[in-house]
Amino acid sequence: MRVSESGEFGLIAELRKILSGDREDIILPPGDDAAVFRAPGGELMAFTTDALVEGVHFDRAYVSWRALGYKSLAVNISDLAAMGGCPSSFALVVLGLPEDIEVENINHLYEGMMKCGEKFSCRIVGGDIVRSPRQLFISVSVIGGLPRETFLTRAGAGTGQSIMITGTLGDSAIGLDWLKRGGGGENACARKHLYPEPRLREGKRALELGAAAAIDVSDGLLRDLGHICEESGVGARIMAQEIPISAAAFETARELDEDALGAALSGGEDYELIVIADEENALAMRAEIGLVRIGEITQGSGVTVLDASGRMMQLEKTGYDHFGGA
Protein backbone atom coordinates (compact mmCIF):
# COMPACT_ATOMS: atom_id res chain seq x y z
CA MET A 1 0.00 0.00 0.00
CA ARG A 2 1.24 3.44 -0.87
CA VAL A 3 1.30 6.48 1.37
CA SER A 4 -1.27 8.14 -0.90
CA GLU A 5 -3.72 5.25 -0.30
CA SER A 6 -3.09 4.85 3.41
CA GLY A 7 -3.43 8.60 4.06
CA GLU A 8 -1.73 10.61 6.75
CA PHE A 9 -3.89 9.30 9.57
CA GLY A 10 -3.61 5.66 8.46
CA LEU A 11 0.14 6.05 8.42
CA ILE A 12 0.19 7.66 11.84
CA ALA A 13 -1.94 4.81 13.25
CA GLU A 14 0.52 2.31 11.78
CA LEU A 15 3.52 4.08 13.28
CA ARG A 16 1.88 4.40 16.70
CA LYS A 17 1.72 0.60 16.77
CA ILE A 18 5.44 0.38 16.07
CA LEU A 19 6.37 3.08 18.55
CA SER A 20 4.11 2.10 21.44
CA GLY A 21 6.09 1.01 24.46
CA ASP A 22 6.08 1.11 28.18
CA ARG A 23 9.02 3.14 29.36
CA GLU A 24 7.82 4.90 32.47
CA ASP A 25 9.36 8.28 31.54
CA ILE A 26 7.10 8.52 28.46
CA ILE A 27 4.01 10.10 29.93
CA LEU A 28 2.08 10.69 26.72
CA PRO A 29 3.09 8.48 23.78
CA PRO A 30 2.97 9.40 20.05
CA GLY A 31 -0.37 10.53 18.63
CA ASP A 32 -1.39 13.64 20.55
CA ASP A 33 -0.56 17.30 19.81
CA ALA A 34 2.72 16.96 21.64
CA ALA A 35 4.64 14.20 23.34
CA VAL A 36 5.07 14.50 27.09
CA PHE A 37 7.98 12.99 28.97
CA ARG A 38 9.53 13.32 32.38
CA ALA A 39 12.90 15.08 32.35
CA PRO A 40 15.69 13.72 34.54
CA GLY A 41 15.08 16.61 36.97
CA GLY A 42 11.51 15.39 37.50
CA GLU A 43 9.35 17.93 35.67
CA LEU A 44 7.11 17.15 32.72
CA MET A 45 8.17 18.45 29.31
CA ALA A 46 5.94 18.86 26.23
CA PHE A 47 7.81 18.28 22.96
CA THR A 48 6.34 18.88 19.51
CA THR A 49 7.38 19.32 15.90
CA ASP A 50 5.75 20.54 12.68
CA ALA A 51 7.02 21.17 9.20
CA LEU A 52 5.89 23.48 6.39
CA VAL A 53 6.68 22.39 2.84
CA GLU A 54 6.65 24.68 -0.18
CA GLY A 55 3.86 23.85 -2.62
CA VAL A 56 2.02 21.88 0.07
CA HIS A 57 1.65 24.20 3.06
CA PHE A 58 2.57 27.48 1.44
CA ASP A 59 3.32 29.19 -1.84
CA ARG A 60 5.96 31.90 -1.93
CA ALA A 61 3.81 33.77 -4.42
CA TYR A 62 1.51 34.94 -1.64
CA VAL A 63 3.29 34.26 1.64
CA SER A 64 6.00 36.71 2.69
CA TRP A 65 9.20 35.39 4.24
CA ARG A 66 8.30 37.13 7.47
CA ALA A 67 4.87 35.46 7.60
CA LEU A 68 6.42 32.11 6.79
CA GLY A 69 8.82 32.44 9.70
CA TYR A 70 6.11 33.61 12.06
CA LYS A 71 3.75 30.82 11.10
CA SER A 72 6.31 28.01 11.21
CA LEU A 73 6.84 28.75 14.90
CA ALA A 74 3.19 29.63 15.66
CA VAL A 75 1.87 26.24 14.55
CA ASN A 76 4.21 24.53 17.02
CA ILE A 77 3.29 26.84 19.88
CA SER A 78 -0.34 26.05 19.08
CA ASP A 79 0.41 22.40 19.87
CA LEU A 80 1.70 23.45 23.27
CA ALA A 81 -1.43 25.56 23.78
CA ALA A 82 -3.55 22.45 23.13
CA MET A 83 -1.72 20.65 25.97
CA GLY A 84 -2.62 23.41 28.41
CA GLY A 85 0.31 25.69 27.69
CA CYS A 86 3.93 26.08 28.68
CA PRO A 87 5.04 29.32 30.34
CA SER A 88 8.17 29.36 28.19
CA SER A 89 9.69 27.16 25.52
CA PHE A 90 12.71 26.61 23.29
CA ALA A 91 12.79 26.00 19.54
CA LEU A 92 15.14 24.46 16.99
CA VAL A 93 14.70 25.26 13.31
CA VAL A 94 15.71 23.20 10.29
CA LEU A 95 15.73 25.16 7.03
CA GLY A 96 15.85 23.16 3.79
CA LEU A 97 16.85 25.74 1.17
CA PRO A 98 17.18 25.85 -2.60
CA GLU A 99 20.44 27.54 -3.58
CA ASP A 100 18.98 30.58 -5.31
CA ILE A 101 17.39 32.08 -2.22
CA GLU A 102 18.55 35.51 -1.14
CA VAL A 103 20.19 35.61 2.29
CA GLU A 104 18.15 38.73 3.02
CA ASN A 105 14.99 36.64 2.77
CA ILE A 106 16.29 34.19 5.34
CA ASN A 107 16.85 37.13 7.64
CA HIS A 108 13.23 38.15 7.16
CA LEU A 109 12.11 34.60 7.86
CA TYR A 110 14.02 34.61 11.14
CA GLU A 111 12.68 38.03 12.04
CA GLY A 112 9.14 36.71 11.65
CA MET A 113 9.98 33.67 13.71
CA MET A 114 11.51 35.77 16.46
CA LYS A 115 8.54 38.10 16.50
CA CYS A 116 6.33 35.10 17.23
CA GLY A 117 8.85 33.77 19.74
CA GLU A 118 8.95 37.03 21.67
CA LYS A 119 5.18 37.19 21.79
CA PHE A 120 4.84 33.68 23.22
CA SER A 121 8.03 33.36 25.28
CA CYS A 122 9.62 30.87 22.92
CA ARG A 123 13.34 31.20 22.34
CA ILE A 124 15.03 29.96 19.15
CA VAL A 125 18.19 28.23 20.35
CA GLY A 126 19.61 26.72 17.19
CA GLY A 127 18.99 24.42 14.28
CA ASP A 128 20.36 23.15 11.04
CA ILE A 129 20.54 24.55 7.52
CA VAL A 130 20.53 22.05 4.68
CA ARG A 131 20.36 22.24 0.93
CA SER A 132 17.01 21.19 -0.51
CA PRO A 133 17.24 21.96 -4.23
CA ARG A 134 13.71 21.12 -5.33
CA GLN A 135 11.61 22.27 -2.43
CA LEU A 136 11.93 24.74 0.41
CA PHE A 137 10.91 23.39 3.79
CA ILE A 138 10.97 24.55 7.39
CA SER A 139 10.86 22.05 10.19
CA VAL A 140 10.55 23.42 13.72
CA SER A 141 10.59 21.58 17.03
CA VAL A 142 9.61 23.15 20.31
CA ILE A 143 10.01 22.00 23.89
CA GLY A 144 8.63 23.52 27.05
CA GLY A 145 8.20 22.59 30.67
CA LEU A 146 4.65 21.92 31.84
CA PRO A 147 3.92 23.94 34.97
CA ARG A 148 2.03 21.17 36.73
CA GLU A 149 1.50 17.42 36.71
CA THR A 150 -1.67 17.76 34.63
CA PHE A 151 -2.08 18.59 30.97
CA LEU A 152 -4.75 18.30 28.29
CA THR A 153 -4.95 15.49 25.74
CA ARG A 154 -7.40 14.38 23.08
CA ALA A 155 -8.50 11.46 25.24
CA GLY A 156 -10.29 13.04 28.19
CA ALA A 157 -13.73 13.86 26.75
CA GLY A 158 -16.81 12.33 28.42
CA THR A 159 -20.50 12.08 27.48
CA GLY A 160 -22.54 15.21 28.24
CA GLN A 161 -19.58 17.58 28.34
CA SER A 162 -19.60 20.86 26.44
CA ILE A 163 -17.68 21.41 23.23
CA MET A 164 -16.27 24.93 23.06
CA ILE A 165 -14.10 26.90 20.73
CA THR A 166 -11.79 29.92 21.02
CA GLY A 167 -12.10 32.74 18.48
CA THR A 168 -13.70 32.17 15.08
CA LEU A 169 -13.40 29.42 12.48
CA GLY A 170 -13.03 29.40 8.71
CA ASP A 171 -11.05 32.63 8.44
CA SER A 172 -7.80 30.95 7.52
CA ALA A 173 -9.21 28.79 4.71
CA ILE A 174 -11.11 31.76 3.28
CA GLY A 175 -8.03 33.94 3.67
CA LEU A 176 -5.97 31.39 1.77
CA ASP A 177 -8.43 31.42 -1.12
CA TRP A 178 -8.39 35.22 -1.01
CA LEU A 179 -4.59 35.21 -1.34
CA LYS A 180 -4.66 32.57 -4.07
CA ARG A 181 -6.94 34.78 -6.11
CA GLY A 182 -4.55 37.68 -5.81
CA GLY A 183 -6.04 39.44 -2.78
CA GLY A 184 -3.76 41.37 -0.44
CA GLY A 185 -2.52 40.39 3.01
CA GLU A 186 -4.35 43.28 4.68
CA ASN A 187 -7.65 41.35 4.49
CA ALA A 188 -8.47 40.11 8.00
CA CYS A 189 -8.92 36.51 6.84
CA ALA A 190 -5.68 36.58 4.88
CA ARG A 191 -3.98 37.99 7.94
CA LYS A 192 -5.22 35.11 10.09
CA HIS A 193 -3.95 32.66 7.50
CA LEU A 194 -0.52 34.30 7.46
CA TYR A 195 -0.19 35.18 11.15
CA PRO A 196 -2.27 32.71 13.17
CA GLU A 197 -2.48 33.44 16.88
CA PRO A 198 -1.67 30.38 19.00
CA ARG A 199 -4.08 30.24 21.93
CA LEU A 200 -1.42 29.73 24.57
CA ARG A 201 -3.05 31.85 27.25
CA GLU A 202 -6.49 30.32 26.64
CA GLY A 203 -5.11 26.77 26.73
CA LYS A 204 -3.37 27.42 30.03
CA ARG A 205 -6.46 28.98 31.60
CA ALA A 206 -8.75 26.21 30.29
CA LEU A 207 -6.52 23.64 31.99
CA GLU A 208 -6.59 25.61 35.24
CA LEU A 209 -10.38 25.88 35.05
CA GLY A 210 -10.75 22.11 34.74
CA ALA A 211 -10.97 21.35 31.02
CA ALA A 212 -11.24 17.63 30.18
CA ALA A 213 -9.67 17.55 26.70
CA ALA A 214 -8.39 19.86 23.97
CA ILE A 215 -6.95 19.96 20.48
CA ASP A 216 -5.97 22.78 18.15
CA VAL A 217 -7.79 23.23 14.84
CA SER A 218 -5.14 22.58 12.23
CA ASP A 219 -6.96 20.17 9.91
CA GLY A 220 -10.47 21.59 10.30
CA LEU A 221 -13.14 21.49 13.03
CA LEU A 222 -14.75 18.22 11.89
CA ARG A 223 -11.48 16.41 11.48
CA ASP A 224 -9.93 17.65 14.71
CA LEU A 225 -13.06 17.16 16.81
CA GLY A 226 -13.14 13.70 15.19
CA HIS A 227 -9.69 13.05 16.69
CA ILE A 228 -11.03 13.86 20.14
CA CYS A 229 -13.96 11.48 19.57
CA GLU A 230 -11.65 8.65 18.47
CA GLU A 231 -9.19 9.07 21.29
CA SER A 232 -11.89 9.53 23.92
CA GLY A 233 -14.22 6.79 22.63
CA VAL A 234 -17.17 9.15 22.31
CA GLY A 235 -19.28 10.96 19.72
CA ALA A 236 -19.92 14.68 19.25
CA ARG A 237 -22.94 16.72 18.18
CA ILE A 238 -22.47 20.31 17.12
CA MET A 239 -24.97 22.99 16.12
CA ALA A 240 -23.96 24.67 12.89
CA GLN A 241 -25.53 27.98 13.82
CA GLU A 242 -23.52 28.16 17.06
CA ILE A 243 -20.14 28.02 15.33
CA PRO A 244 -18.46 31.42 15.65
CA ILE A 245 -17.76 32.92 12.24
CA SER A 246 -16.24 36.38 11.84
CA ALA A 247 -17.85 39.20 9.89
CA ALA A 248 -14.68 39.30 7.78
CA ALA A 249 -15.08 35.61 6.92
CA PHE A 250 -18.70 36.12 5.86
CA GLU A 251 -17.82 39.16 3.80
CA THR A 252 -14.73 37.70 2.13
CA ALA A 253 -16.53 34.41 1.46
CA ARG A 254 -19.32 36.37 -0.24
CA GLU A 255 -16.81 38.22 -2.42
CA LEU A 256 -15.24 34.89 -3.36
CA ASP A 257 -18.62 33.20 -3.82
CA GLU A 258 -17.73 30.66 -1.17
CA ASP A 259 -19.51 29.09 1.80
CA ALA A 260 -18.37 30.54 5.12
CA LEU A 261 -20.01 27.74 7.14
CA GLY A 262 -18.28 25.11 5.01
CA ALA A 263 -14.95 26.80 5.67
CA ALA A 264 -15.70 26.95 9.40
CA LEU A 265 -16.54 23.23 9.48
CA SER A 266 -13.79 21.89 7.26
CA GLY A 267 -11.20 24.59 6.66
CA GLY A 268 -7.84 24.04 8.31
CA GLU A 269 -5.20 26.21 9.92
CA ASP A 270 -7.28 28.44 12.15
CA TYR A 271 -5.22 27.29 15.15
CA GLU A 272 -8.11 27.93 17.48
CA LEU A 273 -8.59 25.48 20.36
CA ILE A 274 -11.42 23.02 20.76
CA VAL A 275 -11.92 22.66 24.51
CA ILE A 276 -14.09 20.02 26.17
CA ALA A 277 -15.34 20.53 29.73
CA ASP A 278 -18.04 19.65 32.25
CA GLU A 279 -20.96 22.07 32.21
CA GLU A 280 -19.93 23.86 35.38
CA ASN A 281 -16.32 24.38 34.32
CA ALA A 282 -17.50 25.27 30.83
CA LEU A 283 -19.52 28.17 32.23
CA ALA A 284 -16.43 29.58 33.93
CA MET A 285 -14.43 29.26 30.70
CA ARG A 286 -17.13 30.94 28.66
CA ALA A 287 -17.26 33.82 31.10
CA GLU A 288 -13.56 34.22 31.66
CA ILE A 289 -11.81 33.24 28.41
CA GLY A 290 -14.68 33.93 26.04
CA LEU A 291 -14.99 30.36 24.79
CA VAL A 292 -18.11 29.72 22.70
CA ARG A 293 -20.18 26.57 23.20
CA ILE A 294 -20.92 24.82 19.90
CA GLY A 295 -22.22 21.45 21.01
CA GLU A 296 -21.80 18.50 23.33
CA ILE A 297 -20.09 15.17 23.66
CA THR A 298 -22.42 12.19 23.10
CA GLN A 299 -22.29 8.44 23.32
CA GLY A 300 -21.36 6.57 20.17
CA SER A 301 -18.77 7.77 17.72
CA GLY A 302 -18.17 10.40 15.05
CA VAL A 303 -19.19 14.01 14.68
CA THR A 304 -22.77 14.97 13.82
CA VAL A 305 -23.69 18.48 12.69
CA LEU A 306 -27.23 19.80 13.15
CA ASP A 307 -28.62 22.70 11.14
CA ALA A 308 -30.80 25.52 12.53
CA SER A 309 -33.91 23.35 12.44
CA GLY A 310 -32.19 20.48 14.23
CA ARG A 311 -31.75 18.29 11.14
CA MET A 312 -28.55 16.36 10.52
CA MET A 313 -26.48 18.02 7.82
CA GLN A 314 -24.94 15.98 5.02
CA LEU A 315 -21.31 16.95 4.74
CA GLU A 316 -19.06 16.43 1.79
CA LYS A 317 -15.67 17.51 3.00
CA THR A 318 -14.56 16.50 6.46
CA GLY A 319 -11.18 18.18 6.67
CA TYR A 320 -7.66 18.04 5.48
CA ASP A 321 -5.55 14.91 5.05
CA HIS A 322 -2.07 15.64 3.78
CA PHE A 323 -2.10 12.61 1.51
CA GLY A 324 -5.77 12.73 0.59
CA GLY A 325 -6.38 9.32 2.21
CA ALA A 326 -9.52 8.15 3.99
Added chain:
Amino acid sequence: MRVSESGEFGLIAELRKILSGDREDIILPPGDDAAVFRAPGGELMAFTTDALVEGVHFDRAYVSWRALGYKSLAVNISDLAAMGGCPSSFALVVLGLPEDIEVENINHLYEGMMKCGEKFSCRIVGGDIVRSPRQLFISVSVIGGLPRETFLTRAGAGTGQSIMITGTLGDSAIGLDWLKRGGGGENACARKHLYPEPRLREGKRALELGAAAAIDVSDGLLRDLGHICEESGVGARIMAQEIPISAAAFETARELDEDALGAALSGGEDYELIVIADEENALAMRAEIGLVRIGEITQGSGVTVLDASGRMMQLEKTGYDHFGGA
Protein backbone atom coordinates in the same frame (compact mmCIF):
# COMPACT_ATOMS: atom_id res chain seq x y z
CA MET B 1 23.62 37.73 -1.90
CA ARG B 2 22.30 34.27 -2.50
CA VAL B 3 22.53 31.29 -0.22
CA SER B 4 24.80 29.56 -2.74
CA GLU B 5 27.27 32.46 -2.51
CA SER B 6 27.12 32.95 1.23
CA GLY B 7 27.58 29.24 1.93
CA GLU B 8 26.21 27.27 4.84
CA PHE B 9 28.70 28.64 7.36
CA GLY B 10 28.30 32.23 6.21
CA LEU B 11 24.56 31.87 6.64
CA ILE B 12 24.92 30.34 10.09
CA ALA B 13 27.21 33.21 11.14
CA GLU B 14 24.59 35.68 9.92
CA LEU B 15 21.80 33.95 11.83
CA ARG B 16 23.83 33.71 15.00
CA LYS B 17 24.01 37.50 14.99
CA ILE B 18 20.23 37.72 14.75
CA LEU B 19 19.62 35.07 17.39
CA SER B 20 22.22 36.11 19.95
CA GLY B 21 20.65 37.26 23.17
CA ASP B 22 21.15 37.24 26.88
CA ARG B 23 18.35 35.25 28.46
CA GLU B 24 19.91 33.54 31.41
CA ASP B 25 18.28 30.15 30.75
CA ILE B 26 20.12 29.85 27.42
CA ILE B 27 23.38 28.29 28.53
CA LEU B 28 24.89 27.63 25.10
CA PRO B 29 23.52 29.78 22.27
CA PRO B 30 23.19 28.80 18.58
CA GLY B 31 26.31 27.61 16.75
CA ASP B 32 27.55 24.54 18.60
CA ASP B 33 26.66 20.87 18.05
CA ALA B 34 23.63 21.25 20.29
CA ALA B 35 21.92 24.06 22.14
CA VAL B 36 21.97 23.85 25.92
CA PHE B 37 19.31 25.40 28.10
CA ARG B 38 18.20 25.14 31.70
CA ALA B 39 14.85 23.39 32.13
CA PRO B 40 12.36 24.79 34.64
CA GLY B 41 13.29 21.94 37.02
CA GLY B 42 16.87 23.19 37.06
CA GLU B 43 18.81 20.62 35.05
CA LEU B 44 20.65 21.33 31.81
CA MET B 45 19.18 19.95 28.61
CA ALA B 46 20.99 19.46 25.28
CA PHE B 47 18.74 19.98 22.26
CA THR B 48 19.76 19.29 18.67
CA THR B 49 18.30 18.76 15.21
CA ASP B 50 19.52 17.49 11.85
CA ALA B 51 17.83 16.78 8.56
CA LEU B 52 18.61 14.42 5.69
CA VAL B 53 17.39 15.44 2.24
CA GLU B 54 17.06 13.07 -0.71
CA GLY B 55 19.51 13.85 -3.49
CA VAL B 56 21.67 15.87 -1.10
CA HIS B 57 22.41 13.61 1.86
CA PHE B 58 21.32 10.29 0.44
CA ASP B 59 20.16 8.51 -2.67
CA ARG B 60 17.55 5.80 -2.35
CA ALA B 61 19.38 3.87 -5.08
CA TYR B 62 22.01 2.76 -2.57
CA VAL B 63 20.65 3.51 0.88
CA SER B 64 18.08 1.11 2.32
CA TRP B 65 15.12 2.46 4.24
CA ARG B 66 16.40 0.79 7.37
CA ALA B 67 19.82 2.46 7.02
CA LEU B 68 18.17 5.80 6.33
CA GLY B 69 16.14 5.53 9.54
CA TYR B 70 19.12 4.41 11.57
CA LYS B 71 21.35 7.17 10.26
CA SER B 72 18.81 9.98 10.62
CA LEU B 73 18.74 9.33 14.37
CA ALA B 74 22.45 8.47 14.70
CA VAL B 75 23.62 11.84 13.35
CA ASN B 76 21.61 13.60 16.05
CA ILE B 77 22.88 11.35 18.84
CA SER B 78 26.37 12.12 17.56
CA ASP B 79 25.73 15.79 18.36
CA LEU B 80 24.87 14.82 21.93
CA ALA B 81 28.04 12.73 22.08
CA ALA B 82 30.05 15.82 21.11
CA MET B 83 28.59 17.67 24.10
CA GLY B 84 29.78 14.98 26.49
CA GLY B 85 26.79 12.68 26.16
CA CYS B 86 23.32 12.33 27.60
CA PRO B 87 22.46 9.11 29.46
CA SER B 88 19.08 9.02 27.73
CA SER B 89 17.22 11.15 25.22
CA PHE B 90 13.95 11.67 23.37
CA ALA B 91 13.40 12.19 19.65
CA LEU B 92 10.75 13.67 17.37
CA VAL B 93 10.71 12.79 13.69
CA VAL B 94 9.34 14.78 10.77
CA LEU B 95 8.93 12.76 7.59
CA GLY B 96 8.42 14.68 4.35
CA LEU B 97 7.10 12.05 1.94
CA PRO B 98 6.31 11.85 -1.76
CA GLU B 99 2.97 10.14 -2.31
CA ASP B 100 4.21 7.08 -4.13
CA ILE B 101 6.17 5.64 -1.23
CA GLU B 102 5.16 2.23 0.06
CA VAL B 103 3.96 2.22 3.66
CA GLU B 104 6.07 -0.90 4.20
CA ASN B 105 9.18 1.17 3.52
CA ILE B 106 8.20 3.68 6.17
CA ASN B 107 7.94 0.79 8.60
CA HIS B 108 11.48 -0.24 7.70
CA LEU B 109 12.66 3.32 8.16
CA TYR B 110 11.17 3.39 11.65
CA GLU B 111 12.62 -0.01 12.47
CA GLY B 112 16.10 1.28 11.60
CA MET B 113 15.51 4.38 13.67
CA MET B 114 14.31 2.36 16.65
CA LYS B 115 17.28 0.02 16.37
CA CYS B 116 19.54 3.04 16.74
CA GLY B 117 17.36 4.44 19.53
CA GLU B 118 17.51 1.22 21.52
CA LYS B 119 21.27 1.05 21.20
CA PHE B 120 21.77 4.59 22.48
CA SER B 121 18.84 4.96 24.91
CA CYS B 122 16.97 7.40 22.71
CA ARG B 123 13.22 7.06 22.61
CA ILE B 124 11.14 8.22 19.63
CA VAL B 125 8.14 9.96 21.18
CA GLY B 126 6.33 11.41 18.17
CA GLY B 127 6.58 13.64 15.17
CA ASP B 128 4.84 14.84 12.09
CA ILE B 129 4.20 13.37 8.66
CA VAL B 130 3.86 15.82 5.78
CA ARG B 131 3.59 15.55 2.05
CA SER B 132 6.73 16.56 0.18
CA PRO B 133 6.05 15.73 -3.47
CA ARG B 134 9.42 16.51 -5.01
CA GLN B 135 11.86 15.42 -2.37
CA LEU B 136 11.90 13.02 0.54
CA PHE B 137 13.32 14.46 3.75
CA ILE B 138 13.70 13.36 7.34
CA SER B 139 14.15 15.93 10.05
CA VAL B 140 14.89 14.64 13.54
CA SER B 141 15.25 16.56 16.78
CA VAL B 142 16.63 15.04 19.95
CA ILE B 143 16.69 16.28 23.52
CA GLY B 144 18.45 14.83 26.53
CA GLY B 145 19.34 15.84 30.06
CA LEU B 146 23.00 16.55 30.75
CA PRO B 147 24.12 14.59 33.82
CA ARG B 148 26.21 17.41 35.28
CA GLU B 149 26.71 21.16 35.10
CA THR B 150 29.60 20.77 32.65
CA PHE B 151 29.57 19.86 28.98
CA LEU B 152 31.87 20.09 25.97
CA THR B 153 31.74 22.84 23.37
CA ARG B 154 33.84 23.89 20.40
CA ALA B 155 35.20 26.84 22.33
CA GLY B 156 37.34 25.34 25.08
CA ALA B 157 40.59 24.49 23.24
CA GLY B 158 43.85 26.07 24.46
CA THR B 159 47.39 26.29 23.08
CA GLY B 160 49.52 23.20 23.66
CA GLN B 161 46.61 20.82 24.17
CA SER B 162 46.41 17.49 22.35
CA ILE B 163 44.10 16.87 19.42
CA MET B 164 42.69 13.35 19.52
CA ILE B 165 40.25 11.33 17.52
CA THR B 166 38.01 8.30 18.17
CA GLY B 167 38.02 5.41 15.67
CA THR B 168 39.18 5.91 12.09
CA LEU B 169 38.55 8.60 9.48
CA GLY B 170 37.71 8.54 5.79
CA ASP B 171 35.74 5.30 5.84
CA SER B 172 32.37 6.97 5.28
CA ALA B 173 33.42 9.05 2.26
CA ILE B 174 35.13 6.06 0.68
CA GLY B 175 32.14 3.87 1.51
CA LEU B 176 29.85 6.39 -0.18
CA ASP B 177 31.94 6.29 -3.36
CA TRP B 178 31.92 2.50 -3.17
CA LEU B 179 28.12 2.49 -3.00
CA LYS B 180 27.83 5.07 -5.79
CA ARG B 181 29.86 2.82 -8.05
CA GLY B 182 27.53 -0.08 -7.39
CA GLY B 183 29.37 -1.78 -4.54
CA GLY B 184 27.40 -3.64 -1.87
CA GLY B 185 26.60 -2.58 1.67
CA GLU B 186 28.65 -5.43 3.19
CA ASN B 187 31.89 -3.51 2.54
CA ALA B 188 33.13 -2.18 5.91
CA CYS B 189 33.43 1.39 4.60
CA ALA B 190 29.95 1.27 3.07
CA ARG B 191 28.65 -0.07 6.36
CA LYS B 192 30.17 2.85 8.25
CA HIS B 193 28.57 5.25 5.78
CA LEU B 194 25.16 3.61 6.21
CA TYR B 195 25.27 2.82 9.94
CA PRO B 196 27.57 5.33 11.62
CA GLU B 197 28.25 4.69 15.29
CA PRO B 198 27.71 7.81 17.40
CA ARG B 199 30.47 8.00 20.02
CA LEU B 200 28.15 8.57 22.95
CA ARG B 201 30.11 6.50 25.47
CA GLU B 202 33.43 8.03 24.41
CA GLY B 203 32.07 11.59 24.59
CA LYS B 204 30.74 10.99 28.09
CA ARG B 205 34.01 9.48 29.30
CA ALA B 206 36.11 12.22 27.66
CA LEU B 207 34.10 14.82 29.56
CA GLU B 208 34.58 12.92 32.82
CA LEU B 209 38.32 12.65 32.17
CA GLY B 210 38.65 16.42 31.73
CA ALA B 211 38.38 17.10 27.99
CA ALA B 212 38.52 20.79 27.05
CA ALA B 213 36.55 20.80 23.77
CA ALA B 214 34.95 18.42 21.28
CA ILE B 215 33.09 18.24 17.99
CA ASP B 216 31.85 15.37 15.88
CA VAL B 217 33.24 14.85 12.37
CA SER B 218 30.29 15.43 10.10
CA ASP B 219 31.81 17.79 7.51
CA GLY B 220 35.35 16.38 7.50
CA LEU B 221 38.33 16.55 9.87
CA LEU B 222 39.78 19.80 8.48
CA ARG B 223 36.48 21.59 8.44
CA ASP B 224 35.33 20.43 11.87
CA LEU B 225 38.70 20.97 13.53
CA GLY B 226 38.57 24.38 11.86
CA HIS B 227 35.31 25.07 13.73
CA ILE B 228 37.08 24.34 17.03
CA CYS B 229 39.90 26.71 16.04
CA GLU B 230 37.48 29.50 15.17
CA GLU B 231 35.38 29.15 18.29
CA SER B 232 38.40 28.77 20.57
CA GLY B 233 40.52 31.45 18.92
CA VAL B 234 43.43 29.10 18.30
CA GLY B 235 45.20 27.22 15.49
CA ALA B 236 45.82 23.51 15.05
CA ARG B 237 48.67 21.45 13.66
CA ILE B 238 48.12 17.84 12.74
CA MET B 239 50.48 15.15 11.51
CA ALA B 240 49.07 13.40 8.47
CA GLN B 241 50.77 10.11 9.28
CA GLU B 242 49.16 9.99 12.73
CA ILE B 243 45.59 10.09 11.43
CA PRO B 244 43.98 6.70 12.03
CA ILE B 245 42.85 5.12 8.77
CA SER B 246 41.32 1.64 8.66
CA ALA B 247 42.69 -1.22 6.58
CA ALA B 248 39.27 -1.37 4.90
CA ALA B 249 39.57 2.30 3.91
CA PHE B 250 43.03 1.78 2.40
CA GLU B 251 41.90 -1.32 0.57
CA THR B 252 38.62 0.10 -0.74
CA ALA B 253 40.31 3.37 -1.72
CA ARG B 254 42.89 1.37 -3.70
CA GLU B 255 40.13 -0.54 -5.50
CA LEU B 256 38.45 2.76 -6.32
CA ASP B 257 41.74 4.43 -7.23
CA GLU B 258 41.19 7.07 -4.56
CA ASP B 259 43.31 8.70 -1.90
CA ALA B 260 42.58 7.35 1.59
CA LEU B 261 44.44 10.19 3.32
CA GLY B 262 42.45 12.77 1.35
CA ALA B 263 39.23 11.10 2.47
CA ALA B 264 40.44 11.03 6.08
CA LEU B 265 41.26 14.76 5.96
CA SER B 266 38.27 16.04 4.05
CA GLY B 267 35.63 13.30 3.86
CA GLY B 268 32.49 13.90 5.90
CA GLU B 269 30.08 11.76 7.87
CA ASP B 270 32.43 9.57 9.89
CA TYR B 271 30.74 10.79 13.09
CA GLU B 272 33.92 10.20 15.08
CA LEU B 273 34.74 12.72 17.80
CA ILE B 274 37.60 15.20 17.78
CA VAL B 275 38.55 15.64 21.45
CA ILE B 276 40.90 18.33 22.76
CA ALA B 277 42.58 17.89 26.15
CA ASP B 278 45.59 18.83 28.28
CA GLU B 279 48.48 16.41 27.95
CA GLU B 280 47.84 14.70 31.27
CA ASN B 281 44.13 14.16 30.67
CA ALA B 282 44.89 13.17 27.07
CA LEU B 283 47.08 10.31 28.28
CA ALA B 284 44.22 8.94 30.38
CA MET B 285 41.84 9.17 27.41
CA ARG B 286 44.27 7.46 25.09
CA ALA B 287 44.70 4.62 27.58
CA GLU B 288 41.11 4.23 28.59
CA ILE B 289 38.96 5.14 25.56
CA GLY B 290 41.54 4.41 22.87
CA LEU B 291 41.66 7.95 21.52
CA VAL B 292 44.50 8.55 19.04
CA ARG B 293 46.59 11.72 19.20
CA ILE B 294 46.93 13.39 15.79
CA GLY B 295 48.35 16.80 16.66
CA GLU B 296 48.21 19.79 18.93
CA ILE B 297 46.54 23.12 19.40
CA THR B 298 48.77 26.09 18.50
CA GLN B 299 48.64 29.84 18.66
CA GLY B 300 47.30 31.65 15.62
CA SER B 301 44.44 30.36 13.52
CA GLY B 302 43.54 27.69 11.00
CA VAL B 303 44.51 24.07 10.59
CA THR B 304 47.98 23.09 9.32
CA VAL B 305 48.74 19.57 8.16
CA LEU B 306 52.33 18.27 8.20
CA ASP B 307 53.47 15.32 6.09
CA ALA B 308 55.81 12.54 7.28
CA SER B 309 58.89 14.71 6.73
CA GLY B 310 57.38 17.61 8.67
CA ARG B 311 56.54 19.72 5.61
CA MET B 312 53.31 21.64 5.35
CA MET B 313 50.91 19.90 2.97
CA GLN B 314 49.05 21.87 0.32
CA LEU B 315 45.38 20.91 0.54
CA GLU B 316 42.78 21.34 -2.14
CA LYS B 317 39.56 20.31 -0.46
CA THR B 318 38.91 21.39 3.08
CA GLY B 319 35.60 19.72 3.75
CA TYR B 320 31.96 19.83 2.99
CA ASP B 321 29.79 22.93 2.74
CA HIS B 322 26.18 22.18 1.95
CA PHE B 323 25.94 25.16 -0.36
CA GLY B 324 29.49 25.02 -1.74
CA GLY B 325 30.24 28.48 -0.31
CA ALA B 326 33.59 29.69 0.95
